[in-house]
Amino acid sequence: MHARDIMTRDVETVSPDDDVGEVLGRLARAGFNGFPVTEDGLVVGIVTQGDLVDLFQPSDRTLWIPIGFPPFLESLTYAIDLSWDELDLGIDLARNAGRPVSEVMTEDVVTVGPKADVDELLALLADDERDINRLPVVDEADALLGIIAREDLLRALKRERDAGKPAG
Numbered sequence: 001m002h003a004r005d006i007m008t009r010d011v012e013t014v015s016p017d018d019d020v021g022e023v024l025g026r027l028a029r030a031g032f033n034g035f036p037v038t039e040d041g042l043v044v045g046i047v048t049q050g051d052l053v054d055l056f057q058p059s060d061r062t063l064w065i066p067i068g069f070p071p072f073l074e075s076l077t078y079a080i081d082l083s084w085d086e087l088d089l090g091i092d093l094a095r096n097a098g099r100p101v102s103e104v105m106t107e108d109v110v111t112v113g114p115k116a117d118v119d120e121l122l123a124l125l126a127d128d129e130r131d132i133n134r135l136p137v138v139d140e141a142d143a144l145l146g147i148i149a150r151e152d153l154l155r156a157l158k159r160e161r162d163a164g165k166p167a168g
Contacts, residue, residue: 001117001156002118003113003115003135003146004114007147008147008149011136011144012026012035013038014026014035016044016102017101017102023101034046034051036134036144042142045101045106045107046105047101048106051104051106112136112138113138116137118153118156134147135147135149
């Protein structure tokens with residue numbers, strides 16, 4: 001089993017010039033968390049929810065809670081945004097209106113070729129340091145052929161395992 005056997009061929013993409021607000025809207029409606037960024041059919045980047053989080057929920061809205069008695073030498077930081085509401089979203093959208101995806105996308109994209117085997121795919125998608133959820137499948141010229149999500153690989157492994165089980 002190789003990447004070409006597992007990949008989804010019909011891939012939703014965005015352009016480097018697409019507006020980050022529009023891309024965020026598309027991500028909100030999509031059943032996944034990122035898009036390959038293509039230009040003339042070639043993969044030039046990838047944009048994920050993680051790339052957009054700080055644009056629409058900046059860390060300056062983080063809640064700080066002092067611990068102990070004055071003087072407070074320690075504090076807990078909660079990554080919970082208590083103030084993010086429709087007004088904040090509107091302000092964030094206005095502030096980032098017209099900003100192209102190319103300014104926030106990851107340019108150093110981890111890709112695989114169509115002949116990548118299951119072991120290579122597993123190594124990339126299970127790598128804790130990289131934390132990759134989707135692997136674009138590209139040809140020698142970096143033209144996008146398809147994409148493999150973690151779920152795609154898990155389903156393929158289950159199908160292969162189920163096919164190898166004796167009837168009973």
